[in-house]
Amino acid sequence: MHVYILRRLVLMIPVLLGLTVIVFLIMSLIPGDPALAILGSYATPENIAKLRADLGLDKSLFSQYWIWLSNMLHGDFGRSYSLNRPVLDEVLERFGATLILAGASLMLCTVFGLLTGVVSAVRQYGWADKTLTFVVLIGISIPSFWLGLMMMLLFAVKLRWLPVSGMYAIYGGGDLPDLLRHLIMPAVTLAVVATGVIARLTRSNMLEVLRQDYIRTARAKGLDERRVIYRHAFKAALVNVIPVIGVQAGFVLGGAVYIETVFQWPGIGRMLVTAIATRDILLVQGGVVIVAASYVLFNLFADVLQHLIDPRVKA
Amino acid sequence: MSNPASSTNMTIKPRKRSARPSALKLLARNHLALMGAVIFAGVIILALITPWLPLVNPDATDPANRLLPPLSDGHFLGTDHLGRDLLSRLLWGTRVSLAVGISASLFAAFFGSAIGIISGYFGGRTDNIMMRGIDMVMAFPYILLALAIVAALGPGLMNALYAIAVVNIPFFARNIRGVTVGIVHREFVDSARLSGKGHIRILLSEILPNVMPVIVITMSTTVGWMILETAGLSFLGLGAQPPQADLGSMLGEGRKLITTALHLSAIPGGMIFVLVMSINLLGDGIRDILDPRLKSGALARPAPVTRIDRSTWDGPAHAGSGHVNGQPGAKRDAEKGAILSVEDLRTEFVLGDDVYKAVGGVSFHVGRNECVGLVGESGSGKSVTALSLLGLVASPPGTIAGGRVMLDGRDVFDMHEQEIRAIRGGRAAYVFQDPLSTLHPLFSVGDQLVEAIRAHNRVSYKEAWQKAVELLRMVRIPNPEKRADSYPHQLSGGMRQRVGIAMALANEPELIIADEPTTALDVTVQAQILKLMNNLREQHGTSVLFITHDFGVVSEICDRVAVMYAGQIVEMGTTQQVLENPAHPYTKRLIDCVPRLGETAREIAAIPGLPPAVNDLPVGCAFADRCDRAADACRAGAIDLDPLGDGHAVRCIKPMEVRHA
Numbered sequence: 005m006h007v008y009i010l011r012r013l014v015l016m017i018p019v020l021l022g023l024t025v026i027v028f029l030i031m032s033l034i035p036g037d038p039a040l041a042i043l044g045s046y047a048t049p050e051n052i053a054k055l056r057a058d059l060g061l062d063k064s065l066f067s068q069y070w071i072w073l074s075n076m077l078h079g080d081f082g083r084s085y086s087l088n089r090p091v092l093d094e095v096l097e098r099f100g101a102t103l104i105l106a107g108a109s110l111m112l113c114t115v116f117g118l119l120t121g122v123v124s125a126v127r128q129y130g131w132a133d134k135t136l137t138f139v140v141l142i143g144i145s146i147p148s149f150w151l152g153l154m155m156m157l158l159f160a161v162k163l164r165w166l167p168v169s170g171m172y173a174i175y176g177g178g179d180l181p182d183l184l185r186h187l188i189m190p191a192v193t194l195a196v197v198a199t200g201v202i203a204r205l206t207r208s209n210m211l212e213v214l215r216q217d218y219i220r221t222a223r224a225k226g227l228d229e230r231r232v233i234y235r236h237a238f239k240a241a242l243v244n245v246i247p248v249i250g251v252q253a254g255f256v257l258g259g260a261v262y263i264e265t266v267f268q269w270p271g272i273g274r275m276l277v278t279a280i281a282t283r284d285i286l287l288v289q290g291g292v293v294i295v296a297a298s299y300v301l302f303n304l305f306a307d308v309l310q311h312l313i314d315p316r317v318k319a
Numbered sequence: 320m321s322n323p324a325s326s327t328n329m330t331i332k333p334r335k336r337s338a339r340p341s342a343l344k345l346l347a348r349n350h351l352a353l354m355g356a357v358i359f360a361g362v363i364i365l366a367l368i369t370p371w372l373p374l375v376n377p378d379a380t381d382p383a384n385r386l387l388p389p390l391s392d393g394h395f396l397g398t399d400h401l402g403r404d405l406l407s408r409l410l411w412g413t414r415v416s417l418a419v420g421i422s423a424s425l426f427a428a429f430f431g432s433a434i435g436i437i438s439g440y441f442g443g444r445t446d447n448i449m450m451r452g453i454d455m456v457m458a459f460p461y462i463l464l465a466l467a468i469v470a471a472l473g474p475g476l477m478n479a480l481y482a483i484a485v486v487n488i489p490f491f492a493r494n495i496r497g498v499t500v501g502i503v504h505r506e507f508v509d510s511a512r513l514s515g516k517g518h519i520r521i522l523l524s525e526i527l528p529n530v531m532p533v534i535v536i537t538m539s540t541t542v543g544w545m546i547l548e549t550a551g552l553s554f555l556g557l558g559a560q561p562p563q564a565d566l567g568s569m570l571g572e573g574r575k576l577i578t579t580a581l582h583l584s585a586i587p588g589g590m591i592f593v594l595v596m597s598i599n600l601l602g603d604g605i606r607d608i609l610d611p612r613l614k615s616g617a618l619a620r621p622a623p624v625t626r627i628d629r630s631t632w633d634g635p636a637h638a639g640s641g642h643v644n645g646q647p648g649a650k651r652d653a654e655k656g657a658i659l660s661v662e663d664l665r666t667e668f669v670l671g672d673d674v675y676k677a678v679g680g681v682s683f684h685v686g687r688n689e690c691v692g693l694v695g696e697s698g699s700g701k702s703v704t705a706l707s708l709l710g711l712v713a714s715p716p717g718t719i720a721g722g723r724v725m726l727d728g729r730d731v732f733d734m735h736e737q738e739i740r741a742i743r744g745g746r747a748a749y750v751f752q753d754p755l756s757t758l759h760p761l762f763s764v765g766d767q768l769v770e771a772i773r774a775h776n777r778v779s780y781k782e783a784w785q786k787a788v789e790l791l792r793m794v795r796i797p798n799p800e801k802r803a804d805s806y807p808h809q810l811s812g813g814m815r816q817r818v819g820i821a822m823a824l825a826n827e828p829e830l831i832i833a834d835e836p837t838t839a840l841d842v843t844v845q846a847q848i849l850k851l852m853n854n855l856r857e858q859h860g861t862s863v864l865f866i867t868h869d870f871g872v873v874s875e876i877c878d879r880v881a882v883m884y885a886g887q888i889v890e891m892g893t894t895q896q897v898l899e900n901p902a903h904p905y906t907k908r909l910i911d912c913v914p915r916l917g918e919t920a921r922e923i924a925a926i927p928g929l930p931p932a933v934n935d936l937p938v939g940c941a942f943a944d945r946c947d948r949a950a951d952a953c954r955a956g957a958i959d960l961d962p963l964g965d966g967h968a969v970r971c972i973k974p975m976e977v978r979h980a
Contacts, residue, residue, distance in 0.1 A: 022455040026464075033471040128620045138351075141603070145596035147547055149554050150588030153574055161578055214620050215713070217756040224711055224751075225771040225822065226744035229623045229736075239761050258462030262551055266574075276463075277555050280470040288470040292463055299460045315806045316760055 008311055012304050023296045024076070028069050031289055037061075041283065042085065076293070082286035086279070091290035095272065099294055101171055102271035104183070105263070106256045108191035113198035113256070114249055118242075120199065121206020126233055128211065136203070143200035148259055152193040152266040159189060169268035190267040194259050198252040205248050209241040216240070243314045250306030254299050352604020358597035366414040374407040378562050386580045397582050399572070405586060408564060413590060415565040419480050419558075420546030426484035427545070428538050431491020436526055438492065439499025440518070450496065453489045461486060462548060469557045476565065479558035483548050491537050498533045499526055532609045539602035543595040550591050566591045621713035624739055625666075625706075627732050632665065632721030657725075658830050658862045659708070659747075660684035664722035666700075666707045669715075675934040677703040679886035680722070682960075685830065690856060690863040692877035692894070694870065694909070698930060700886040705834045705866045709743050726830075745775045748823035752835040754815035758807040764791075764818045765803030771825040790821040794851060813844035820851065830862045837872060849875050870913045874898055879966075882906045885930050885941035888960060892967035902969035905942045940971070948973050 039055040040047065056062050060071050075082070081091035120136050127133045160168040167186050172178050213219065214237050222236045223229075261273035268274070272291050279287040381402030389397040389405075396405035438449040456464065468482035502508060503526070511525045552558040553567030554574075561568070566587045573583030666678035678700045685691045695701045706712045708724050709731060724731040726747065731739060743749075751757040759767060768787035769780060778786070784803070791799035794817040807815055816836060823831050833852070837845040853876055856863060865877055873880055873894060880897045882890040882905070890903040901907040908926045928945040931937060939954040940946070946953070952972055960970045 019455070019458050022451075023458055026455055026459070027467060030464075030467050030471045033468075035473075125620060141599055142596065145543065145547075145592060145599045147550060147554075147570075147588055147591045147595070149551060150570060150584070150591065153570075153577055153584055153588065157577055157581065211620055217751065217753065218759040219621075220706075220711055220713075221749075221751060221757045221822075222759065222770075223623060224709070224743055224749040225825075226740050226742070226774045227770060228740060228774075231770075232623070236759055236762075240759070243761065254460035255462075257460040261462055261466065262554065265555055276466055276470075277557070280466065280474065280557060283470075283473075285470065288467065292459075292467045295463055296459050300458055303458075314761060316808050 005311075009308055012307060016300060016304060019300055020297055023300070024073055024293060025069070027289055027292055027296075028072060031285060032065060032068075034285065038285070081290035081293075084279070084284050084287040086282045086284040086287070091286050094275065094287065095290045095294050098270060098272040098275045098291075099298075101269060102257070102260050102264070102273060102295070103298075104171075104187065105190055105194065105269055105271055106253070106260055108187055109194040109198070109256050109260075110249075110253055112191060112195035113202055113252060116195070117199045117202025117249075118206050118245065120203035121245075122210055122233070122238060122241075124203065124207040125210035125214070133207075137207075140200045140203045143196045144204075146196065148193055148197060149262040149266050151196060152190070152263055155189050155193060156266065169266075171270055190263045190269055193266075194256055194263045197259065198256055201252060201255075202245065202249060206241060206245050209244045210237055213237045213240040239313065243310060246306055246310045246313070250303040253302045253306075257295055257299055349604045349607065351600050352607070355597040355600025355602075355604065358593065359601055362413065362594055362597065363417065365410060366417050369410045369414050372410065374410065375404040377403060377407040377411045377564070379403060386576070386583075388580075389582050389586075396586055397580075399583055400576060400580070405582065408569060409566075409586060409590060412564050412566045412569050412587060413594070415476070415559065415563070416546055416550055416567065416591070416594070419476060419549045419565060420542060423480050423484040423487070423545045423549060424538055424542040426480070427487035427541065428491055428534055430484075431488040431537075432495045432530070432534050434488065434492040435495025435497075436499050436522055436530065439496040440503055440522060440526060442500070442503070446496070449492070453492045456486070457489045457493075459486075462551070465548065465552065466557070469552060474557040474560060476553070476559040476563060479549050479552040482552070483545050487541055487545060490541055491534070494533055494537045495530050498530045502526065502529050536602075536606050536609055539598070539605045543598040543602065546598070547591065547595050566594075619715045621715070624710035624736050625712040625714040625717050625719050627710070627719040629719070629721050629732070632663075657684035657686050658727065659864065660725045661704075661708070662723045662725070664704060664707055664724065665720040666703050666712055667718050667720045669718060673934045675932075676886055676936060677717075677933055678707060679933070679936070681883070681886070681888055683881050683888065683891065685862050685864050687829075687862055688856065688860045689879065690865055690877045692873040692880040693864060693866045693883060694868065694873055694880055695883035696868060696909075696930065698933075699883040700933070701866045701868075701883045702834050704883070705749075705832050705864065708832060708864075709747060709749075710739055711743075711749070741775070744771055744823075744828075745826050746828055747830040747832060748826070748828040750816075750819050750823045750831060750833040750836045753839045754812065754819045755807060755839075758815060758818065760807055763804050763806055764810070768803070768818070768822055768825060771822050775826045786825075787821075790824060791818070793824065793855075794818070794821045796821075812840055813847065816840060816844075816848055817851070820848070820855075824855065824859075827859065828861060830864065832864045832866075834866045835868070836865075838867070838869070845872070852876060870898065870910055882909065885936060886933050887941065887970065889942070889970045890968070891960070892963075892965075896965065896967045900967075900975075902963060902967065902974040903942075903971050904946050904948050904975060907975055 037052070037056075039052045039059060039061060043051055043055060060068055063071070079092060081095065083089070084091050084094055087094055120140060124133045124136045124140075156168060159166045166189055167173060169186075171183065171186050173182050173186075210233075214233075218240075219232060219237055222232045227236075260269075260271055261277060263269065264271040264274040265277055272295060276288060276291050279285075279291065381398065383402065384391075384394070384398050385400055385402040387394050387398040387402075389395065391397055394404050394406070396409060398404055399408070434449055434453070438446045459467075464486045465479075465482035468485060469478050472478040472481065508521065508525050511521050516524070549558060550565065550567030550570070553565050554571040556568070556571055559565040559568040564572075569587040570584055570591070573580070573585075573587060577584050661684065662682050664678055664681045665676070668675040668677055681700070681704055683691065683693075693701045693704060703712060703717075707719055710719070712719070719732060722732075726742060731742070734742075758764065762770075765784060765787050768790055769783040772778065772783040772786055773780070776783075788799045788803050791802055796802050796814060796817050802810070802814075807818070810818065816839075819836070823833075831852075836852075837848050840848060849872065852863065855861060863876075865873075867873060877894050880890075880892065880894050881888045882897065882903065884905050890897060890901065890906045892902075897906060898910060901910055905926075912926070926945055931941050931944070937943065937954060939952075939956055940949070940958055943949040943953040950973065958970050958972060960968045962968045963974070
């Protein structure tokens with residue numbers, strides 16, 4: 005087991021390097037001269053040349069990448085020009101808020117996705133299955149940003165059950181209940197699509213598993229149906245669903261961009277949107293690298309979990 | 320959703336006679352998919368004819384009439400904060416959203432499929448490099464990469480289109496590569512290569528047509544997302560820039576006025592939703608049609624107990640085809656003290672309009688400490704008979720259509736589910752054929768034994784574990800304490816079958832139903848397992864119903880034998896009677912198929928022809944068409960199982976000569 009985790013950690017290194025290469029290459033697509041963009045059109049050619057040298061823009065693409073990478077490895081992600089503070093500080097601060105939101109969503113979508121899928125499979129073609137299948141289809145078709153707006157209007161503006169937006173109340177907030185009240189709507193909205201995807205996959209996997217010979221064996225042993233479904237079938241289906249939950253973590257982290265914008269959640273997604281609008285490229289780079297790296301880590305976690313459940317997976 | 324008509328799309332199409340309905344017909348049968356298709360087509364048509372509709376200029380501002388609610392005069396859907404007509408903007412916006420979504424989808428499909436086909440076709444290093452690249456792109460959270468691309472290229476509708484297309488390329492590349500790898504070594508590709516076609520021609524004329532369905536499926540499942548995601552980027556202000564508007568940017572603008580003018584965000588958002596939903600409904604329908612596994616309806620969930628519907632059964636009194644002995648009195652004598660007695664068992668599979676009579680009136684009994692063999696070719700109904708006894712036939716599509724299974728004087732088919740469950744693994748236990756697929760792969764064998772024990776006894780986990788180890792020792796598994804922790808895949812085939820037998824013995828059953836327990840094993844292991852079963856029978860006095868196709872195995876273990884053909888017992892008797900003096904021509908041929916040591920010159924006679932399909936059985940003898948003794952009378956009507964004396968019985972008008980000792 006330890007060997008397996010270690011091996012996976014080592015294998016992660018080229019993936020992380022690849023991520024930085026892709027981010028770097030995308031950023032080098034930027035048209036025009038960054039030095040000119042920073043200094044504005046009134047800058048003198050000397051100033052531009054000096055800034056270009058300062059920024060390392062006169063060096064080859066490869067050495068630019070190398071400088072960027074080694075700086076990052078030393079914790080230097082550059083300085084955000086729009087916020088005038090180190091990128092890493094800003095990113096880490098924002099990332100905490102995103103982790104809370106995405107973590108809560110991921111929990112919601114895992115629990116409800118699995119539950120819906122199992123119920124749907126057990127009641128196959130019954131009214132519960134048909135209703136759930138339709139609801140799930142709505143869930144994966146509805147634009148999350150629109151759903152968020154409509155929920156906000158209903159639960160916060162009309163019914164006043166929940167706070168409209170933000171992470172904490174401005175006055176007298178800051179404790180856990182306050183956070184949870186603010187978290188409910190964004191977390192639910194963000195979880196909807198992923199719940200649908202997990203539910204569909206769980207349903208089809210359960211149906212597949214329930215046809216297997218070992219389920220017949222479980223029945224032939226005289227086990228009661230609940231045990232057959234929730235122990236034998238569910239465990240076998242779960243092995244196939246876990247990697248997809250890992251993939252859903254990516255959709256949740258990405259989808260956070262919309263939800264954070266709608267609910268004014270001070271997370272990294274909203275930061276990215278603002279940074280793109282203000283063309284704060286270093287901030288975008290740093291944010292994307294950190295979020296992508298955390299996603300890679302999460303997938304590693306999902307793989308280890310699958311490995312724990314399924315004895316057949318070889319290290 | 321719940322109207323009975325909608326269930327038509329779930330039933331299985333008849334396989335014979337009528338040809339498979341066309342894809343369009345199948346789509347029309349799926350009501351939801353049809354609904355999706357109609358809505359989607361409607362939206363497309365509206366988008367196409369928008370320029371010719373009598374609409375106001377979508378960008379014409381009218382400050383005097385700003386924020387009018389829907390259904391206002393001259394503005395059906397109201398106006399926005401600049402007084403622009405919302406209906407006109409909605410239609411023009413839909414046009415843009417559709418165009419962008421579909422273009423992104425085509426773009427992703429083209430490049431993704433190209434990567435997938437090339438990668439799968441050339442394999443090796445090309446494949447490796449391309450797929451590692453794709454993996455890298457997939458290592459990003461989906462929309463994040465699109466954001467990075469937009470960040471680099473700058474906000475704008477075209478840039479959003481490229482971004483969304485690029486992040487969707489991996490889905491196509493992976494799916495298409497998978498299919499390509501599957502067909503690249505097929506005969507038609509090889510023959511194209513041998514005929515001297517170049518790579519490009521092979522890719523275009525042989526590979527592409529075969530992966531097209533997968534491209535279509537992937538497109539139908541991703542185009543909805545792509546519309547959604549480009550709308551999302553516009554919503555964030557990173558896509559369409561004013562004055563250009565798509566549904567997403569309209570929603571983004573409307574959002575600022577959500578409390579004062581709800582219609583400005585509700586309507587464009589609702590439009591995105593309807594559009595994406597219709598595409599997803601249609602996409603699901605397309606996938607169901609193109610994916611043959613779903614189409615066959617094989618994914619139906621089997622119920623815990625086979626469906627029992629004996630409404631058409633006219634009872635055991637019916638002296639029909641299924642009777643063993645002519646005289647009821649003699650029968651009762653023979654069956655006195657029988658642990659299992661089966662009367663006129665009928666099991667059917669209903670697939671569409673066809674009824675497959677897998678078991679068509681089977682009667683037999685198993686006495687105490689007796690081993691009865693049920694012998695037949697594959698498809699003769701012997702396994703279905705075995706599974707029917709305790710309602711383990713998968714249902715749907717299986718149904719017990721008639722008969723009785725008497726276990727200690729009670730009819731199993733009259734029992735409640737809980738009672739049947741108590742018998743399963745308790746008084747009667749099964750041993751199945753392939754122990755790799757019949758043992759749960761994710762539980763240790765000890766755990767699975769413990770479950771079997773605890774399903775019928777209130778004992779602690781620890782006690783049950785000790786008993787499990789004892790059971791493993793009893794079936795002669797070496798080092799049972801350690802083996803109990805093993806998983807099925809860590810054991811050899813013979814070991815797994817021993818575990819299967821141990822599991823059957825867990826609650827000291829009176830009857831073991833062994834469904835081809837030795838078929839998947841090699842000959843030496845087979846002999847060991849048979850010996851084990853014989854020993855256990857002697858020690859515990861267990862009765863055994865032994866299902867097999869192998870007369871060699873029968874002679875080793877069985878006291879009596881019933882030979883099945885096309886769902887019926889055609890001959891029955893003691894092992895000696897049947898093996899030495901087969902009365903039915905079919906039994907005779909079957910025994911002749913078994914090669915014997917020392918008879919090198921003997922010709923192994925395969926039986927010509929095939930058994931009849933059980934959904935299309937002849938009126939008379941089912942073997943008549945393959946029988947060289949067949950006469951007209953054989954085909955005239957049902958034939959009874961006639962006694963020959965001493966418990967030997969045969970279902971044949973012209974039986975072989977029987978020399979009784």
